[in-house]
Amino acid sequence: xxxHFKAHIKNQSNQSASIQIALDPENINVGQYxxxxxxxxxxxxxxxxxxxxxxxxxxxxxxxxxKNVKIKFNEIKKDFQxxxxxxxx
Numbered sequence: 001x002x003x004h005f006k007a008h009i010k011n012q013s014n015q016s017a018s019i020q021i022a023l024d025p026e027n028i029n030v031g032q033y034x035x036x037x038x039x040x041x042x043x044x045x046x047x048x049x050x051x052x053x054x055x056x057x058x059x060x061x062x063x064x065x066x067k068n069v070k071i072k073f074n075e076i077k078k079d080f081q082x083x084x085x086x087x088x089x
Contacts, residue, residue: 001058003082009042009073010049017044021054024070024077032060033069056082 011017019042023035034057044050056069068079 001082003056003058003080005054005056005080007052007054007073007078008049009044009052011044011046014046016046018042019044019073021052022072024072027069029060033058035071054080056080058082 007021009019021035021037021040021042023033027033036055036057037052039052042050042052054071056071068081070077071080
């Protein structure tokens, strides 16, 4: 099961930034998930912004249901709600 997200990242500093995107290791059953992005790390020039597409893959989709997963953007953690089939359907 794959969930697609878009993250809008803005670099408000006066230097280019490198943003590493990863699953937060504090997630329950972290081995159940994989994250894929077209670009990682994401390089954003000073004062610019970028929309990054994230694909969160749930390897145990038959036991999936709606739940939250934390994704780290460098040291900033954000919750994403992933959706899955109800009752393994």
